[in-house]
Amino acid sequence: MYARNVSLHLKANTAGEFTRTLEKDVLPLLRKQHGFKDEISFLSSDRSEAVAISLWDRKENADKYGREIYPQVLTSLAKVVEGTPKVEAYEVSNSTFHKIAASN
Numbered sequence: 001m002y003a004r005n006v007s008l009h010l011k012a013n014t015a016g017e018f019t020r021t022l023e024k025d026v027l028p029l030l031r032k033q034h035g036f037k038d039e040i041s042f043l044s045s046d047r048s049e050a051v052a053i054s055l056w057d058r059k060e061n062a063d064k065y066g067r068e069i070y071p072q073v074l075t076s077l078a079k080v081v082e083g084t085p086k087v088e089a090y091e092v093s094n095s096t097f098h099k100i101a102a103s104n
Contacts, residue, residue, distance in 0.1 A: 001037065001092040002056040004066065006085050008049065014080035015047035022052070025076040029069055030054060035061025038097075055092065062089065 010018055022041055030036050035057040042051045056062035066087070074085070 001095065002059045002062045003090045003092050004054045004056070004062050005088045005090060006052045006054075007088075008052070008077070008085045009082045010048055010050055011080055011082045012048070015043050015050070018050055018077070018080045019043075021076055021080060026073050029072065030065075033061065033065050033069060036065070055095075059089070059091070 027039060030039055037055040037057060040053045054062070
């Protein structure tokens with residue numbers, strides 16, 4: 001399993017709109033992607049920062065999403081995000097939720 005970790009700085013007072021945009025625009029796109037497994041998003045306590053982690057079956061599917069669909073996601077989020085989101089990618093080593101183990 002593979003994870004994309006996106007860190008975003010939110011414009012002032014847009015946390016609610018960020019959450020609504022994820023639900024209405026981003027999650028439907030993600031659910032249509034081959035290999036997509038789950039999305040988990042977090043807001044900082046002051047609601048100025050967000051982290052969105054998407055989980056994928058394989059690196060290749062996450063990379064394809066990053067190339068082909070993620071630019072649309074950035075456009076959808078432009079009204080609530082300040083600056084350029086930071087994207088990091090990881091191989092998942094453990095997950096109690098998904099009942100997986102590291103691939104060796």
